[in-house]
Every structure is written in C-alpha cells, then in structure tokens.
Amino acid sequence: MVLAALNLRPVISAFGPLLPQIQEDLGVSAATVSLLTSIPLVCWGLLALVAPALVRRRSAETVIVLCLGLIGVGAALRAGPTLSWILGGTVLVGAGIAVVNVLLPSLLRRDFPERLGLMTGLYTTAVVSGATVASAASVPLRSALGGSWRLALGVWAGLAVVGAVAYLPAVFGRPARVEARDAQAPAGRNPATLALTLFMGTQSLVFFTWLTWLPRLLVESGLSGAQAGALLSLGNLVQLPFTLFVPVLAARLPTARPLVFGLCALMALGLAGLLWWPQTPLLWTLLLGAGSGSAFPLALYFIAHRARSAGEVPRLSATVQGVGYLIAATGPLLFGALHDLTGAWTLPLGLLLAWTGVVLVTGLWASER
Template identity: 40%
Template sequence: MHAPGTDIEARPARRRSTLLVAVAVLAAAFNLRPALSSVGPLLTGIIAETGLSAAGAAVLTTLPVLCLGLGAGLGPWIMRRIGPDAGVLAGLLAVALGLALRAPGSLPPLFAGCALAGLGIGLANVLLPVMVKRDYPASAGRMTGLYTMTLCLGAAAGTGLSVPLREALGGWGPALALWCLPAFAAMPVWLLLARRPSHQPAEARAAGRPVRLHRDPLAWQVTGFMGLQSSLAYIMFGWLPAVLEGKGLTPLEAGFTASIMILGQAPGALIVATLAARGRDQRGWIAATLAVIVATFLIAAFGPDVTLIPASIALGLALGGIFGLGLTVIVLRAPEAVTAGSLSAMAQGIGYSLAALGPLGFGLAHEASGGWVLPSILFIALAASSLACGLGAGRARHVGPRP
C-alpha cells in the first residue's frame, strides 16, 4: 500500500512531466516541415542558377519524402533500443544536420541535406504518435491536433520566409540552412526527456516489441490513406508556388500565397482532428475534407485571381484537416501505445514511400505536358484513391487480433 498522501504528492510531478512532454512534442513538431516547405518557393531560382532540369526538380521534391518513408521504417528498431524519447532526439539531430548541409548553395549538398533531413523527419514522425498515445491516452485527439497545428505553423514559416531570407542572406543556400537553428533549439528539452529514468532503453526494449500488422486489412487501409493524403500536401509544398508563377505571379507573391495556404493548415489540423476524434467513425470527415481539397486546388490553379486568396485559405484548412485525420486514425485505430508504434511505423514508413510518388509524378506530368492540366488530373486521381482508403481507415475498429 502507498503511504497516505503519496498519490497527492506525486500529482504535481506527473503534471510537470506531462507538461514537459507537451512542450517537447510541440517543439519537435515545428521542425518537421521547414526542410520540405522551404524549397518550393526557391525552386524556380534554384533551377535558374544551377541549370537543374524539371525532372531533377521533381527528384529534389521527391527525395526527402522518400527518405521520410525510410526513416519511418527505422522507428520500431530505434524505439526498442533507445526508447521513443531518445529516438525523437536522434531524429531532430538528423534534421538539424541535414538543414545545415544546404548552406553552400550547390546541388550535391542540397540533395544530401534534403535526404538526411527527410530521414530524421520520418523517424520523429513515427515516434510522436507513440508518445501521444502513451502520455495522453484520454486526450489523444486534442494533443494530435495541437502538434499537427504546430507542424503546419512550421511548414508555413518555411514557405513564407524563404524568399525574404534569400534576399536578406544573399543566396538560397544560407536561406535554406538557417532552418537548422530551431531544430537545434528544440534538442535540450528532448535531452531531458531521454535522460528520465522511466524511459531508459531496458524499459523501451521490454515495452516496444513490435505488433505485426502486415496481414491486417485495416492497417493497410490506414497506410494507404496516410500515404495518399500526404502526397497531396507534398505536391502543394513542392509545386504550388510554381503553379502560381505559371499564372503570372512573381516568386515573392507565389511564396506568400503558398504560405497563406500552409498557414491555414494549422487551424484546420487542430479543429478537424479534435472534432473527428470525438466520434467513433471518421469517414464523413474524410470524404468532406478531400472534396474541399480538390475543389479549392482547381480554383487556385485555374480560377480568376480574385478567388486566389480565399481558395488558398480554404485549401490550407482542408489540407491541414486531412493530415490531422491521417495522424488521428493512426492513434484511434490502435488499442494501446505499443500497437500505435507498430501501426505508425507501417502507415508512415510505407505510406511516405507511396507519398513520394505524388510530387515526382506531378513534376514529370508537368514536364511531359508543359502545362498544369495533366498534373491536376493526377492530383484528382490521388485524392480519389485517398478517399477509397480513407473510407476503410475511418471505421470504428482497432487493428490487431479481434475476438
């Protein structure tokens, strides 16, 4: 039996620990998109300065997304050996170093830095849902919404500030590398978490045995939905500024408009994830959000200029909402934290590898056609495929053995 007052005395310590985890999760989330979103606004300038072909640009926007999948596949192995807290710290270190590599402003370090940052982002992506399920089991939807919102804020900052930073620093290399600073700044709090006695590797090995889900149809539906909806966002990160420049906007105007779109993802992620998690079934949210994404993208790409800003805001809200739904179904379809880790690794490891085909295909379709109609048809097809998987992933069921 516990001594009288023991539980009462332990409550402040538990609250402090929970608050520390919240701060750490949000600090990490901010750094999981600038490596991806900061390239798009500078892509036209990079092509002009380096002679990079359209196919090379497609590879550049695809490479970090592909590496996200590879990094996510390392998640269960890392969690078993050093625990999720130290695993996220390792991921942040890889992100920071990858961002710093881009400073010289030439193609080899740009590609290498994007690949390394993508590996780190993929690793952290997989482990953060584990921590949400572990530390916030009663409020997983709200916490998922908060960290997804913060992630979207980081993406918006990367898009909106890249062109001004290039002008201020005198080149696209330093502008891209500067994003390593917030990644390094987030590491001290994760170092504190990784050193907590309750999260030493022995415990992580005991609790982190993977749950095999590769024969579970629901797990594959979650994986397909995560990958396909992510491909829509990565197409927007990498190519929306170029689409808008094709309409006659300057690079600064296109980057600003894209940043408005990405900034809109923050409230969309928080609101949709929080509300959808309150229900047992998320299929209606998935269908409605994907419909808004397709409609607003077509308006932004081909509609009159007067509709551009409203359409971009609505597109951002919907993209944030669908990404929040992707992470939410991972948490809700898992009965506990260990299964959440296995499902997160599968959904993001395989899913992000699938998502990498989106920006690659979009860029190749643009090179083949010389315009944006064929890429837009591909975008619609990806949204339809995402809906097909989402209608399965949104059902009120759990992955794993069923009674």
C-alpha cells in the first residue's frame, strides 16, 4: 500500500521546479504550461467516477496493479520530444492515479475499520513523501542527466514499476470479484456528499496551485532554480508529521472543527506572507505546507468516516474525489492566466488567499457529525 501510494504525486510535483525551463524550451505561455498540472487533475475528476465500475469485474488489488503500470507508461512518454507526447503521457498518468486515488482509501475502510485514523495517516504520509522526494530531486536529477528536464521527469516511470511489482502479492489468491461480495452500499445518496466534495475540491485547489507556481514565483523574486526547488521540497517535507497525526486526532476528537480552523489559518498566513512580505519565503512556504498537509488527510478521513458502510466507500470516494479534483483543476490554470494578464503575482495570490476562506466554510460543513 505504501509503495503504491508513493506513486500518486511524484509525476505531478516534479514539474514545479522545472517549469521555467519547460516553458522556455517549449515556447508556450504560463497558462499553457500549467496544463501539465491541470490535465492530471481533470483526469482525476473524470476518471475517478469509473473506479467503482472497474472493481465489479476485477478485484481492487488487480486494478491497482494495472493502473500503476499505466502510470509508468505515462511517465516514460512525458520524456518525449514534443508537447503532444508530453500531453499524452500526462493523460495516462492522470488516468492511472485517478483510479488508485479512489481505491486505496476504500481498502483502508474495508481492511482496517478499527484503525482508520492511523492507516489514513500512513497512506497520506506516503503520498506526500512521494511529492517531497520528487520536488527535491527534480533539479539535481536534471543536472545529473545532462541538463535534460525530460529525462528528469521520465525517471519516475521506474518508481511505478517498483510499486506494481510490490503490490503483485496482494493480487494472488484474491477472488476476482471480492468487492461484489462485500457489504453492499446503502441505497440513496449520502447526505454528506456535497460538503465532502466541496471541501476536497477547495483544499485541493489551493494546494495544487501553490505546488505548481511557488517555484516560478520564487525564481522571479530572485532565487535560483535550485533554491526554489529546495524551498518547495521543504514545503512538502513539513507536511509529513501533519499527514500522519491529523487523521489520528480527528478520530479521537469529538469534532474536527478545531483542526479545520487551524489548517485554514496556516494556509492563509502563508499566502498573506507571500503577498505582502515576500522577503521571508521560507516561513511562508512552511506554513503553506503545514496547512495543506493537514487538509488533505482530513478530507480523506472524512470520506471513509462518513460513509455509511464499507461497501459505500468506493462510490462516495469516487464522487467526492472526482468532482473535487475537477474543481481543483481550475486553480493552476486560472492562477497562470492571471499572471500572464497582469505580469505580477499580486492578483493571483490575493484570489488564492480569498479562496482559503471558502476552504474554511466547506471544511466546517464537512466536519459536521
């Protein structure tokens, strides 16, 4: 499970530190290059909805292995020579991640119902660890591979192979349609669906927007590419303790509302700092990482916790993550377009700061018991 989860972010987070060179080499606008981050989010949104149908024919374990293979092929194609190759590989990567995004959290509820908080923490820690390693390694890999950002992105195909091979033992001996025999999902729509979807979407929008554009913002502020990549890595690294312990706290507290207030305050302070006091980017990056590192595992915990049965989790997870990531996909694209339009970071950062208020409202709603 951990090795599979490690593959869910590297091919996305590795782009940030390389964006300036990618944009220059391809000769495209900031809005166009942001498609390389937005397309996976659109795939996560649209294709997450098909995950429950896939596990009616095959076990979730089999589908996960196949999707890890798809991620590996897509990562290799993103080392291709033209934008069309890169976009095609990005679609394959997004498709594979979309299905695994839905199935792994549902297996936590099925296999570890009494340790849901801890297992959600381990899963999200693995996801964020993958993002941390990728963002930190992007620039050094490019240097080690002769300055080629294509090869620096393509190496992540190897991690997908490792994840698929490691997950194979979970496939053997598993009935082909194990989920079909499990507890059936209750009839009717879960009343928490809308709140969970909006919280997933809003917090993901804030995270993927700053994940994509923070290195570019820092480079234009005078930092080198290596320094910007190191700061992005720290922003991901600081998430790790929060991804592990926030779900555990949520499972023990009578209400998760204090956690929602806390994570929104951290994100708002980080964005306000970048907007008004950009001279100290380290502090603001750490605050952003702590806030987003709390929001993501909390959103996944809410999905598993508020499902009415283990059989309902795949369907609820598909809806929440599917629509939620479609919302999130608009963030990097809009942020880049506003920067192209104004030539500055003030308006994009101000809009993202205002969006944090929406995260607060939706988080409080989702945390209702």
